[in-house]
Amino acid sequence: MIDDMLRTPEAIRDAERWTAHNYHPLPVVITSAEGCWLTDVDGRRYLDCLAGYSALNFGHRHPTLIAAAHAQLDRLTLTSRAFVHDQFADFCRELAELCGKDLVLPMNTGAEAVETGIKVARKWGYQVKGVAPGRANIVVAEGNFHGRTTTIVSFSTDADARADFGPYTPGFTVVPYGDLAALTAAIDENTVAVLIEPIQGEQGVVVPPEGYLPGVRRVCTEQDVLFIADEIQSGLGRTGATFACDHEGVVPDMYLLGKALGGGIVPVSAVAADADVLGVLRPGQHGSTFGGNPLACAVATEVVRLLATGEFQRRSAELGDRLHAGLRSLLGRGLVAVRGRGLWAGLDIDPTLMSGREACERLAERGVLAKDTHGATIRLAPPLVITEAEIDHAVAQLAAVLAG
Numbered sequence: 001m002i003d004d005m006l007r008t009p010e011a012i013r014d015a016e017r018w019t020a021h022n023y024h025p026l027p028v029v030i031t032s033a034e035g036c037w038l039t040d041v042d043g044r045r046y047l048d049c050l051a052g053y054s055a056l057n058f059g060h061r062h063p064t065l066i067a068a069a070h071a072q073l074d075r076l077t078l079t080s081r082a083f084v085h086d087q088f089a090d091f092c093r094e095l096a097e098l099c100g101k102d103l104v105l106p107m108n109t110g111a112e113a114v115e116t117g118i119k120v121a122r123k124w125g126y127q128v129k130g131v132a133p134g135r136a137n138i139v140v141a142e143g144n145f146h147g148r149t150t151t152i153v154s155f156s157t158d159a160d161a162r163a164d165f166g167p168y169t170p171g172f173t174v175v176p177y178g179d180l181a182a183l184t185a186a187i188d189e190n191t192v193a194v195l196i197e198p199i200q201g202e203q204g205v206v207v208p209p210e211g212y213l214p215g216v217r218r219v220c221t222e223q224d225v226l227f228i229a230d231e232i233q234s235g236l237g238r239t240g241a242t243f244a245c246d247h248e249g250v251v252p253d254m255y256l257l258g259k260a261l262g263g264g265i266v267p268v269s270a271v272a273a274d275a276d277v278l279g280v281l282r283p284g285q286h287g288s289t290f291g292g293n294p295l296a297c298a299v300a301t302e303v304v305r306l307l308a309t310g311e312f313q314r315r316s317a318e319l320g321d322r323l324h325a326g327l328r329s330l331l332g333r334g335l336v337a338v339r340g341r342g343l344w345a346g347l348d349i350d351p352t353l354m355s356g357r358e359a360c361e362r363l364a365e366r367g368v369l370a371k372d373t374h375g376a377t378i379r380l381a382p383p384l385v386i387t388e389a390e391i392d393h394a395v396a397q398l399a400a401v402l403a404g
């Protein structure tokens with residue numbers, strides 16, 4: 001087909017003409033999708049190995065989730081929290097049960113869940129721990145990614161994410177990720193929380209050393225500090241368990257959830273914690289017009305039910321072994337490192353071969369979509385409904401790209 005018969009170039013030109021350039025997407029224009037497969041405006045098909053940064057853990061348009069959305073669209077979509085609606089209690093109860101926590105506070109985006117966690121931790125610090133007014137501090141990790149609000153980028157260590165967005169919100173101490181001694185040393189009487197990702201997704205699927213998470217749990221308990229686990233990307237089946245913390249038998253005081261919670265249909269995020277923590281919020285102190293709306297709850301309740309079967313966690317663990325074995329076979333053949341857990345992998349490409357961006361562009365030409373994060377690092381996070389054959393296909397295409 002000659003180039004000017006394709007719809008893709010014009011669609012990209014139009015998109016660039018009318019939007020802020022805060023993303024640098026791969027040059028594909030998607031028009032429909034099902035399961036693990038995407039179709040672009042020119043009819044080309046792609047295997048989705050990003051899954052919306054884990055917002056699509058159940059694949060595109062999972063039938064159960066789509067049916068729940070359709071049914072809810074025909075009954076009730078929004079009330080605001082000024083009134084209670086009939087989808088609210090089931091969602092909150094079932095998610096609280098999945099998390100093993102007393103209470104849930106629903107929001108919309110991941111960043112809002114993080115902001116909620118920060119606000120709750122500070123209030124808890126003043127009201128329960130007895131921190132002096134205005135002195136609450138939260139310990140975070142280098143290389144973190146927790147979202148894009150002004151407060152959250154204040155404690156980012158990524159120059160692009162942070163530069164020129166100040167003045168920055170105070171009250172955060174950054175320590176190296178995976179270093180328990182540094183974290184312990186950073187805690188003092190004003191520390192209200194440790195906020196970390198149990199696996200750092202954006203940083204390149206960085207798994208902390210074994211024993212780190214249990215160590216964080218122990219130190220937080222000893223020092224009367226809340227352990228907040230940002231499981232927005234690592235949670236809900238991605239790593240082969242419901243939560244990445246589960247792999248080390250760790251239970252944080254607060255789970256921050258998002259991405260896959262909305263089933264790839266609507267933005268749904270949540271904070272889950274026990275009553276002694278989330279109970280510090282009283283009416284008027286926090287909220288969201290769309291948080292916990294009926295459509296979101298109807299979809300997210302079905303997400304929680306899919307997870308309650310354990311099937312997706314199992315698939316992720318089993319198929320993840322296959323994915324990682326395939327990727328490890330490329331070490332020394334274009335890959336210099338492979339990290340991750342379950343159906344989640346960070347790959348470092350030999351930087352003398354090509355950049356991560358170039359690898360992703362070449363993968364796209366071969367019908368596999370993935371995304372680079374930093375430099376020569378690519379993240380793979382396919383929908384958990386991917387099959388063995390599809391994994392083998394993705395690995396084969398990567399091998400071909402790396403072979404030049």
Ligand SMILES: *Cc1c(COP(=O)(O)O)cnc(C)c1O
Binds near residue numbers: 108109201230234258
């Ligand atoms: C994506 C992400 C967020 C932010 O979520 P948004 O919905 O984009 O605001 C926060 N924390 C982690 C670990 C994430 O991966």
